[in-house]
Amino acid sequence: MRSELYIDGTWKPSSDGKTFEVINPATEEVIHHIAAATAEDVDLAVKAARRAFDEGGWPKTTGTQRARYLRAIAAGIRARQAEIARLEVIDNGKPFPEADWDIADAAGCFDFYAGLAEQLDNDPEEPIALSDDRFTSRAVREPVGVAGAIIPWNYPLLMASWKVAPALAAGCTVVLKPAEVTSLTALELAAVAEEAGLPPGVLNILTGAGPVAGQAIIDHKGVDKLAFTGSGPVGSKIMAAAARDIKRVSLELGGKSPFVVFDDSDIEKAVEWILFGIFWNQGQVCSATSRVLVQEGIYEPLMARLIEETNRIRIGNGLDDGVLLGPLVSKKQHEQVVAAIEAAKAAGATVACGGTRPEGFDRGYYLRPTVLADVPLDSAAWTEEIFGPVVCVRPFRTEEEAVALANDSRFGLAAAVMSADDARAERVAKAFRAGIVWINCSQPTFTEAPWGGYKESGIGRELGRWGLDNYLEIKQITKYVSEDPWGWYIK
Numbered sequence: 001m002r003s004e005l006y007i008d009g010t011w012k013p014s015s016d017g018k019t020f021e022v023i024n025p026a027t028e029e030v031i032h033h034i035a036a037a038t039a040e041d042v043d044l045a046v047k048a049a050r051r052a053f054d055e056g057g058w059p060k061t062t063g064t065q066r067a068r069y070l071r072a073i074a075a076g077i078r079a080r081q082a083e084i085a086r087l088e089v090i091d092n093g094k095p096f097p098e099a100d101w102d103i104a105d106a107a108g109c110f111d112f113y114a115g116l117a118e119q120l121d122n123d124p125e126e127p128i129a130l131s132d133d134r135f136t137s138r139a140v141r142e143p144v145g146v147a148g149a150i151i152p153w154n155y156p157l158l159m160a161s162w163k164v165a166p167a168l169a170a171g172c173t174v175v176l177k178p179a180e181v182t183s184l185t186a187l188e189l190a191a192v193a194e195e196a197g198l199p200p201g202v203l204n205i206l207t208g209a210g211p212v213a214g215q216a217i218i219d220h221k222g223v224d225k226l227a228f229t230g231s232g233p234v235g236s237k238i239m240a241a242a243a244r245d246i247k248r249v250s251l252e253l254g255g256k257s258p259f260v261v262f263d264d265s266d267i268e269k270a271v272e273w274i275l276f277g278i279f280w281n282q283g284q285v286c287s288a289t290s291r292v293l294v295q296e297g298i299y300e301p302l303m304a305r306l307i308e309e310t311n312r313i314r315i316g317n318g319l320d321d322g323v324l325l326g327p328l329v330s331k332k333q334h335e336q337v338v339a340a341i342e343a344a345k346a347a348g349a350t351v352a353c354g355g356t357r358p359e360g361f362d363r364g365y366y367l368r369p370t371v372l373a374d375v376p377l378d379s380a381a382w383t384e385e386i387f388g389p390v391v392c393v394r395p396f397r398t399e400e401e402a403v404a405l406a407n408d409s410r411f412g413l414a415a416a417v418m419s420a421d422d423a424r425a426e427r428v429a430k431a432f433r434a435g436i437v438w439i440n441c442s443q444p445t446f447t448e449a450p451w452g453g454y455k456e457s458g459i460g461r462e463l464g465r466w467g468l469d470n471y472l473e474i475k476q477i478t479k480y481v482s483e484d485p486w487g488w489y490i491k
């Protein structure tokens with residue numbers, strides 16, 4: 001396990017020698033200590049990234065050259081997939097098969113953006129038809145510059161990849177800070193990039209506290225673009241910092257996503273996707289479908305099956321075979337989710353199942369998967385993100401009512417609908433005010449498709465070609481091609 005900061009192609013302790021603890025959420029044991037970057041370390045990293053961008057050759061490399069590095073990083077991740085997945089489990093708590101899936105996805109993300117980097121070479125310039133034939137004009141896409149990337153703890157390596165891969169593909173240089181509770185695999189990414197021969201300064205990875213290292217990144221004048229995934233309140237601070245310095249900014253924030261299940265749905269399939277929509281990754285998923293709306297004709301039988309299957313989910317250490325629900329990521333997160341369940345009960349909700357620490361788990365941040373019913377529409381359990389294995393379920397009567405309830409949220413990240421009537425499912429999909437919509441499923445995510453939210457769930461889109469656009473500026477180059485003098489001042 002690595003413990004130092006990766007700045008300008010070298011590994012170093014923090015400037016004041018301070019470290020922080022890495023805790024395994026399954027055992028509550030301190031398993032490692034990692035450097036806590038200071039503002040001084042951030043300054044070194046941003047200056048290194050600036051040099052690599054302004055004086056180094058990185059933005060001048062062709063897309064094909066950058067693609068070679070990206071593919072080498074993908075191969076480096078794959079070569080150590082099981083080892084990195086294991087680190088993710090002991091750092092984040094998620095079950096090993098989920099971590100293994102995430103790491104494969106992270107490698108796939110580097111391969112995907114390698115392909116887009118190559119395409120940049122093929123169509124770098126877009127001719128623009130002008131109304132004046134004395135001029136020609138074209139639009140050119142160029143890298144934004146130094147990207148400051150700040151990520152959360154729920155998909156540590158994957159979130160890093162969603163930012164680092166498109167930024168490098170575009171020709172940007174990067175300063176990345178992972179979340180303080182899950183830093184292990186981001187440092188492995190730095191090691192993989194080093195092995196891939198990425199030039200010094202192109203990718204810098206600093207571990208440390210949000211209010212110290214994170215704040216120093218967002219405040220640094222040498223950063224051109226901020227890319228953030230995390231909570232709304234911190235997203236707001238990032239946007240304020242970006243506004244002050246006119247930095248480019250993209251934000252991927254929280255959600256309270258609805259899942260509308262019509263009564264012509266197959267109950268078994270609906271229950272499976274409801275479970276996947278909220279209990280995958282312990283419900284610590286920004287797009288988790290945490291508000292389930294079930295048409296009244298199947299509400300009772302669906303609830304009965306949902307409770308039955310929720311109670312069967314195998315809880316345990318993510319390294320143990322067959323485990324489908326690990327501990328929450330941290331003590332703080334566990335306390336917050338338990339407090340949210342208590343507040344829901346106080347507001348009048350019924351705990352249909354779960355809500356407590358599972359029996360036989362005295363240590364570790366474990367919580368039984370929880371189904372809440374009778375949740376008042378104005379209670380925090382219905383309106384606010386819980387970010388844990390807690391789903392609110394309520395019945396509805398008509399399509400109009402379901403759409404109105406689904407859209408009645410300040411968030412708009414994701415939404416899902418299930419129905420045997422394809423026309424109805426399509427109609428509801430279009431009516432949702434959300435950036436990601438699933439029909440007859442919930443959560444499957446593809447690197448090729450755009451990801452991001454409406455309303456308070458964020459600004460901009462990651463993944464797909466939209467993710468690359470995040471790191472590109474558009475320049476127009478206009479040429480005067482007429483032989484005639486311009487003739488304004490000099491006649």
Ligand code: NAD
Nearest residue numbers: 151152153178179210211214215230231234252253254286
């Ligand atoms: P968080 O906002 O507390 O932390 C996210 C990151 O911001 C961390 O790296 C943290 O160190 C850093 N940070 C904290 N204070 C900072 C500051 N003042 N300046 C700069 N950086 C600072 O969020 P979290 O608890 O890590 O993650 C959970 C949240 O993330 C949830 O709300 C969830 O919905 C959201 N999320 C969204 C997506 C998405 O794609 N939309 C994906 C994952 C998580």
